[in-house]
Amino acid sequence: MAISSTNQTSWWKRCKTWFHRWGSPAWFYRVSGRLIPWLWCGFFLLAIPGLIWGLFIAPPDYLQGNSYRIIFIHVPSAWQSMLIFAIMAVLALIGIVWRIRVAETLAMCCAPIGAAFTVITLATGSLWGKPTWGTYWQWDGRMTSELVLLFLYLGVIGLHQAIDEPRRAARAAGLLALVGVVNLPIIHYSVEWWTTLHQGTTVSLMGESSIDPSMLWPLLLMVLAVKLYFGANLLTRTRNALLVQDRDKNWVREMVSST
Amino acid sequence: MTPTRKRRLSIALFILLGMGAATSLLLYALGDNLLYFQSPSDVLSNDIQTGQRFRLGGMVQPGSVQRDPDTLAVSFVVTDYQQSITVNYQGILPDLFREGQGVITNGALTSDGEFAAREVLAKHDEKYMPPEITDALERANPTGTAGGQR
Amino acid sequence: MNFAWLSGPHAAYILPSYGIALAVCLYVALAPVWSGNRQRQQIKALHQHQD
Numbered sequence: 001m002a003i004s005s006t007n008q009t010s011w012w013k014r015c016k017t018w019f020h021r022w023g024s025p026a027w028f029y030r031v032s033g034r035l036i037p038w039l040w041c042g043f044f045l046l047a048i049p050g051l052i053w054g055l056f057i058a059p060p061d062y063l064q065g066n067s068y069r070i071i072f073i074h075v076p077s078a079w080q081s082m083l084i085f086a087i088m089a090v091l092a093l094i095g096i097v098w099r100i101r102v103a104e105t106l107a108m109c110c111a112p113i114g115a116a117f118t119v120i121t122l123a124t125g126s127l128w129g130k131p132t133w134g135t136y137w138q139w140d141g142r143m144t145s146e147l148v149l150l151f152l153y154l155g156v157i158g159l160h161q162a163i164d165e166p167r168r169a170a171r172a173a174g175l176l177a178l179v180g181v182v183n184l185p186i187i188h189y190s191v192e193w194w195t196t197l198h199q200g201t202t203v204s205l206m207g208e209s210s211i212d213p214s215m216l217w218p219l220l221l222m223v224l225a226v227k228l229y230f231g232a233n234l235l236t237r238t239r240n241a242l243l244v245q246d247r248d249k250n251w252v253r254e255m256v257s258s259t
Numbered sequence: 260m261t262p263t264r265k266r267r268l269s270i271a272l273f274i275l276l277g278m279g280a281a282t283s284l285l286l287y288a289l290g291d292n293l294l295y296f297q298s299p300s301d302v303l304s305n306d307i308q309t310g311q312r313f314r315l316g317g318m319v320q321p322g323s324v325q326r327d328p329d330t331l332a333v334s335f336v337v338t339d340y341q342q343s344i345t346v347n348y349q350g351i352l353p354d355l356f357r358e359g360q361g362v363i364t365n366g367a368l369t370s371d372g373e374f375a376a377r378e379v380l381a382k383h384d385e386k387y388m389p390p391e392i393t394d395a396l397e398r399a400n401p402t403g404t405a406g407g408q409r
Numbered sequence: 410m411n412f413a414w415l416s417g418p419h420a421a422y423i424l425p426s427y428g429i430a431l432a433v434c435l436y437v438a439l440a441p442v443w444s445g446n447r448q449r450q451q452i453k454a455l456h457q458h459q460d
């Protein structure tokens with residue numbers, strides 16, 4: 001009994017130290033720098049086959065013809081736009097409660113990437129809507145709530161830039177990110193709660209997807225590729241921000257003079 | 260966890276909870292106003308006045324589409340398999356307008372109980388299939404339209 | 410391989426979609442690389458000035 005409990009404590013302690021190390025900007029900068037090239041490698045290995053498969057190998061849809069090929073970029077970026085907001089909110093919560101500077105910085109670096117994916121989602125969805133529905137834009141529940149997501153991202157970015165003191169700015173904007181998560185279930189369930197022009201969910205993690213496997217595989221490749229893109233991009237942005245924040249610290253002095 | 264962190268965490272969760280409750284109440288209060296379209300059953304049970312603009316959505320009843328050979332006028336029946344309403348429209352229909360497929364029309368009821376549409380949008384379902392598979396499905400089940408209904 | 414749609418009517422929607430996505434992704438990926446390099450130079454100059 002005593003042995004197992006000490007084992008457990010040491011395991012927990014090791015986890016905790018590992019986690020705490022990521023809270024150190026110098027450690028974060030070094031390890032993330034080594035991680036980024038691998039993330040980019042993975043991104044290209046998934047995105048290039050995914051794009052070729054989706055655009056030129058997957059069969060046309062029985063009803064839409066070829067315009068459905070837009071989903072290979074629309075669906076991955078739509079999911080990513082929501083996932084990034086959730087990640088940003090969790091990091092902001094960690095920042096608010098534990099005051100870990102790396103978490104605050106990571107949260108703030110999520111916002112521009114998330115906003116970019118939201119713009120891509122809205123633009124590609126609009127371009128898909130014209131040949132499919134016969135309209136570029138309608139104020140239905142799904143489209144309106146995704147547009148609200150864009151405004152939330154812009155609000156987080158704006159609030160962060162409006163406050164001069166960087167840590168206070170990150171916490172204030174983090175609070176907005178935390179509050180903004182209530183929009184995520186609205187986006188997801190809008191097509192079930194209300195009647196919408198946008199169709200229901202095609203791909204579900206649990207249960208059967210109503211998309212043919214010949215179209216699902218390139219979609220999944222793109223979904224994973226977009227995640228790696230986000231990872232590489234987030235780490236690059238966070239490294240920059242940490243370097244500027246710590247410009248007078250010794251680790252930056254050593255880092256910069258060695259390059 | 261230190262008491263300060265506990266306090267911060269509970270404040271953050273309290274704000275989130277409050278925001279969630281406020282939003283759910285707001286959405287609940289807005290209720291049917293958030294519906295993008297109404298089904299024929301909704302329309303017939305809600306006693307909507309003639310001339311009032313709203314969106315009517317449903318399936319285009321197979322065999323109901325009638326086109327005027329000289330003008331762009333077209334009429335079809337929108338159904339939710341319980342109630343149906345005849346829609347009259349003058350203009351170009353979207354490419355994906357098909358019998359047995361979803362459609363959303365924007366317009367108003369006329370005095371004869373039909374719907375005068377100013378705009379017709381095709382509603383797409385959540386199915387994505389290659390043509391060969393639908394052909395095979397149709398061969399196996401010639402009466403139903405494959406993948407046509409949600 | 411199916412290249413036929415490139416000359417079909419839907420290319421007018423598919424190509425701009427991927428064009429916008431590519432442009433936004435490229436900008437969002439490259440902007441921090443450029444600004445990071447600039448910032449590193451600035452910090453370096455600042456340190457040399459201090460020393």
